[in-house]
Amino acid sequence: MMSTIDRGHWSSKLGFILAAAGSAVGLGNIWKFPYITGENGGGWFVLIYLICIACVGLPIMTAEIFIGRTAQSSPVGAFRALSRPGSPWIGVGWLGVATAFVILSYYSVVAGWAMHYAWLSISGAFARISPDQIAPIFATGDLSDPGLYENAPLNLLWHILFMGLTIAIVIGGIRGGVERWARILMPVLFLFLLVLLGRAMTTEGFAGALDFVFGPHSDKLTPAGVLEALGHAFFTLSLGMGAMITYGSYLKSDDDLVTTSITVSVLDTIIALVACMVLFPIIFAYGMEPSAGPGLVFVSLPIAFAQMPAGSFWATLFFVLLTFAALTSAISLLEVAVSYFIDEKGWKRSRATLLCGGVILVLGIPSALSGGTELFGAGFQSATGALGIKEGAGLNWFDFFDYLASNWMLPLGGLGIALFVAWRVGGEAREQGFRAGTQYGRLYWAWIHLLRYVVPIGVVLVFLNAIGLLGILDEIAW
Numbered sequence: 001m002m003s004t005i006d007r008g009h010w011s012s013k014l015g016f017i018l019a020a021a022g023s024a025v026g027l028g029n030i031w032k033f034p035y036i037t038g039e040n041g042g043g044w045f046v047l048i049y050l051i052c053i054a055c056v057g058l059p060i061m062t063a064e065i066f067i068g069r070t071a072q073s074s075p076v077g078a079f080r081a082l083s084r085p086g087s088p089w090i091g092v093g094w095l096g097v098a099t100a101f102v103i104l105s106y107y108s109v110v111a112g113w114a115m116h117y118a119w120l121s122i123s124g125a126f127a128r129i130s131p132d133q134i135a136p137i138f139a140t141g142d143l144s145d146p147g148l149y150e151n152a153p154l155n156l157l158w159h160i161l162f163m164g165l166t167i168a169i170v171i172g173g174i175r176g177g178v179e180r181w182a183r184i185l186m187p188v189l190f191l192f193l194l195v196l197l198g199r200a201m202t203t204e205g206f207a208g209a210l211d212f213v214f215g216p217h218s219d220k221l222t223p224a225g226v227l228e229a230l231g232h233a234f235f236t237l238s239l240g241m242g243a244m245i246t247y248g249s250y251l252k253s254d255d256d257l258v259t260t261s262i263t264v265s266v267l268d269t270i271i272a273l274v275a276c277m278v279l280f281p282i283i284f285a286y287g288m289e290p291s292a293g294p295g296l297v298f299v300s301l302p303i304a305f306a307q308m309p310a311g312s313f314w315a316t317l318f319f320v321l322l323t324f325a326a327l328t329s330a331i332s333l334l335e336v337a338v339s340y341f342i343d344e345k346g347w348k349r350s351r352a353t354l355l356c357g358g359v360i361l362v363l364g365i366p367s368a369l370s371g372g373t374e375l376f377g378a379g380f381q382s383a384t385g386a387l388g389i390k391e392g393a394g395l396n397w398f399d400f401f402d403y404l405a406s407n408w409m410l411p412l413g414g415l416g417i418a419l420f421v422a423w424r425v426g427g428e429a430r431e432q433g434f435r436a437g438t439q440y441g442r443l444y445w446a447w448i449h450l451l452r453y454v455v456p457i458g459v460v461l462v463f464l465n466a467i468g469l470l471g472i473l474d475e476i477a478w
């Protein structure tokens, strides 16, 4: 049953673009993308990532916004409205809501670290400690490491604080909460990133970083790395779980689908690339390795900042930026869960937000207590073994949730969304919907063909890789 209460709308197209870009731009761009680029040796990996964004990410983004805008409902109601009664497609909507709970529970823990680091920078703590004291702040995830448990209460505290902020914003509604805060936080984020880019350009590492990210290097690239790029396209664009369906549902039915999807995807991509151009010059200038993995932002970078003139200032800009990016993404994750209870159960927003936020907070406690981790490390590239779980990684609750979400839930949801729009939604309605309000209607043919063939093949490859069936390809030298 679709609800009749006023669900709210964005005040303008810009409001939607800022909120959707806020969802897309997050830890995935500023933390994960630079370190997977580092691990995969830059160069070709970046080019392949760009192709994945254009050929898989962008079509799914358009499909999600199409579903939400057409049905004017959050994922579960949207799949119900657009399919026959009793049809199993509604399962894709359910999966999305479940994924929101899973992802936000551990996302909030990482965002909590970012806040903790912002605090350490503001209070000047980083400037006072020596580089070798920085690594233990970010515990290693090795369960035998006693440092892990020392950090647990602190992780919990920051997780609770971050969830509190997210809840406080979402409770304010679409215009008064989500859009309002996107309008404040996103411009600050852009500004800080530009200032940091300016600083990075003056380091002697800049030329080396340019070459590392954009030069034709393929020495570290493996087939699994290619699939890691593909998998990351889902995560970074917030696809496969209905976040864009939900945000799209607050658009008016003739708002331009094509330009909004392209703008959000391009913004997300530019920010990921600029994040690399901020991080790598600093990493190179202070003689550190680009392939440091998840610790690139949380260990290597603070060590570099500690040696930089006015390092506390630059560190503050960076970690505040990281916190803001995470916050606007967390808002969209919570909104998916909240809008389900508002649309389907007729709950008031305040009740839905407090309840969903509370459950996610509790669900995140084991992750917060997991301490540091190989975060995202049990992802596409490193997954081996029967279940794809990296052997000897000391897989904890945190890693398990991330593994589940990034390797299975998001690609599965993305596949469902692509197949639904490409093969199930009535052809004429789909074409009209795509063309409504846009001058780029001629892209329709390309959109449909990418959704029909390229996206499913890509997702199946990601699955095969996740269960270790493509491991053999790694042995083949490129």
Ligand code: PHE
Binding pocket: 023, 024, 025, 026, 027, 028, 029, 103, 235, 236, 237, 238, 239, 241, 243, 329, 330, 332, 333
């Ligand atoms: N896109 C966000 C990031 O890059 C994460 C996210 C995933 C947000 C799925 C919403 C939904 O960090």
